[in-house]
Amino acid sequence: MPLTSPACQQSAAQARAWAAAAGVVDPELPVLTIADLGVLREVRIADGAVEAVITPTYSGCPAMAVIALDIETALAKAGFARCKVTTVLSPPWTTDFMSEAARVKLKRFGIAPPTGKASRRALFGEDQVECPRCGSAQTTRVSEFGSTACKALYRCCVCAEPFDYFKCI
Amino acid sequence: MTSATCSSALPLAADLDAATRSSPSALFVYLLRLGDNALMLGHRLSEWCGHAPVLEEDLALANMGLDLIGQARSFLTYAGEVEAKGRDEDALAYLREAGEYRNVLLVELPRGDFAFTMVRQLLYAGLTQRLFEALTSSRDSTLAGIAAKGAKELAYHVRHAAEWTIRLGDGSAESHRRTQLALDQLWPYTGEMLEIDEVERTLIEQHIAVDPSQLRPGWEQALADVIEEATLQRPTQTFMHAGGRVGRHSEHLGHLLSELQYLQRTYPGAKW
Numbered sequence: 001m002p003l004t005s006p007a008c009q010q011s012a013a014q015a016r017a018w019a020a021a022a023g024v025v026d027p028e029l030p031v032l033t034i035a036d037l038g039v040l041r042e043v044r045i046a047d048g049a050v051e052a053v054i055t056p057t058y059s060g061c062p063a064m065a066v067i068a069l070d071i072e073t074a075l076a077k078a079g080f081a082r083c084k085v086t087t088v089l090s091p092p093w094t095t096d097f098m099s100e101a102a103r104v105k106l107k108r109f110g111i112a113p114p115t116g117k118a119s120r121r122a123l124f125g126e127d128q129v130e131c132p133r134c135g136s137a138q139t140t141r142v143s144e145f146g147s148t149a150c151k152a153l154y155r156c157c158v159c160a161e162p163f164d165y166f167k168c169i
Numbered sequence: 170m171t172s173a174t175c176s177s178a179l180p181l182a183a184d185l186d187a188a189t190r191s192s193p194s195a196l197f198v199y200l201l202r203l204g205d206n207a208l209m210l211g212h213r214l215s216e217w218c219g220h221a222p223v224l225e226e227d228l229a230l231a232n233m234g235l236d237l238i239g240q241a242r243s244f245l246t247y248a249g250e251v252e253a254k255g256r257d258e259d260a261l262a263y264l265r266e267a268g269e270y271r272n273v274l275l276v277e278l279p280r281g282d283f284a285f286t287m288v289r290q291l292l293y294a295g296l297t298q299r300l301f302e303a304l305t306s307s308r309d310s311t312l313a314g315i316a317a318k319g320a321k322e323l324a325y326h327v328r329h330a331a332e333w334t335i336r337l338g339d340g341s342a343e344s345h346r347r348t349q350l351a352l353d354q355l356w357p358y359t360g361e362m363l364e365i366d367e368v369e370r371t372l373i374e375q376h377i378a379v380d381p382s383q384l385r386p387g388w389e390q391a392l393a394d395v396i397e398e399a400t401l402q403r404p405t406q407t408f409m410h411a412g413g414r415v416g417r418h419s420e421h422l423g424h425l426l427s428e429l430q431y432l433q434r435t436y437p438g439a440k441w
Contacts, residue, residue, distance in 0.1 A: 056239070056318075058235070058236055058239060058322060059236055059239025059240045059242070059243060059315075059318050059319060059322060060211075060234075060235035060236050060237070060238050060239025060240070060242070061235075061239065062235070088314075089243065089314040089315055089317070089318045090310065090313070090314035090317065091317070092314070092317045092318040092321060093318075094321075142225060143225035143226075143228060143229060144229065144325065144328070144329055145225070145228045145229035145231075145232040145233070145329075146228065146232075147228070148232075149232050149235055149236060153225065153228075167325075169321050169322075169325075
């Protein structure tokens with residue numbers, strides 16, 4: 001197929017639009033892109049207009065409005081004048097959507113990544129969380145709710161540092 | 170609530186049959202009931218911001234309030250689409266009169282002390298989490314999607330409230346006294362969450378809504394386990410308050426709305 005065919009141009013434009021949207025970072029977690037997080041679901045082009053589909057981590061996540069604005073800005077910079085951002089809830093976001101690379105980046109940033117697979121935990125059940133600084137497994141949960149809806153507050157019993165844990169949902 | 174540039178339009182379920190489309194008002198009222206419950210309780214939790222007994226609980230209550238406001242946004246946005254009269258989430262949240270709200274009385278009661286707030290969370294989240302789990306198989310896929318999202322969040326709320334109820338009930342003599350008092354005061358408001366009327370009956374027949382009576386045994390058992398571990402007594406009172414779901418509210422709702430609606434009433438259409 002010659003490189004100039006309409007189908008080829010369409011897919012090249014789609015890839016460019018995806019790359020632009022995928023580069024947007026989470027305003028609360030600037031080390032992670034929305035693609036790393038699994039918040040960006042899809043980028044499609046129809047009749048010359050780009051539609052980016054995103055999903056919130058939590059229903060009330062206040063970062064969604066900023067993310068939507070940042071996507072529109074990124075797409076405009078990439079030359080896509082007509083774009084819209086659509087929010088979908090199904091299937092609901094889970095930490096399982098987070099890539100392995102994202103977990104490594106998160107840990108390097110000082111936030112313990114979600115451990116294991118998302119599953120419902122029993123009353124008083126706690127996750128085994130490793131300290132992102134010294135690697136010790138001897139940590140205690142200070143609060144199930146942290147600086148943002150997606151994080152819990154932990155403390156390391158070995159190096160005594162408090163740290164955020166990205167909750168498994 | 171909305172960002173001017175972000176379209177949060179949720180697609181209307183494609184799999185609904187003609188019978189469903191002919192009764193949008195039942196679905197509209199059902200969505201208002203679900204959305205208003207989350208909106209009012211979310212507002213009550215937000216009142217704790219800066220007032221909780223410890224910093225961690227200040228964060229926890231604000232986070233849970235945010236979850237509830239988020240759920241309310243989804244329900245009310247969808248309610249506005251179902252109604253198809255051009256009302257969005259903001260119009261429904263901020264510009265209705267007290268008698269037009271459809272939340273249960275339980276969620277509009279003043280926040281009380283910390284024990285009262287925790288016991289209310291336990292009663293509301295315990296049942297609503299089960300309701301949302303069941304609604305994930307609703308034939309209305311938009312409703313099922315909102316419920317699936319909310320069920321995961323409410324699972325955290327249930328655990329948090331259960332832990333505190335046990336800690337307070339099985340704590341000092343004073344914390345035990347206050348927690349038992351909260352349970353006794355709140356119990357007569359639980360019946361309304363299990364009520365159904367023509368609105369639910371229509372939607373249950375269409376496999377859109379869930380019959381809460383199916384959830385009752387599991388909810389009561391889970392609640393009994395927490396109450397027992399907390400060394401509390403389950404109230405034996407059978408009288409139940411009702412009326413919120415049809416718009417007959419307590420005096421507390423008007424006072425709540427005077428804060429909730431203040432900005433939009435004073436500066437109509439204000440955005441920032």
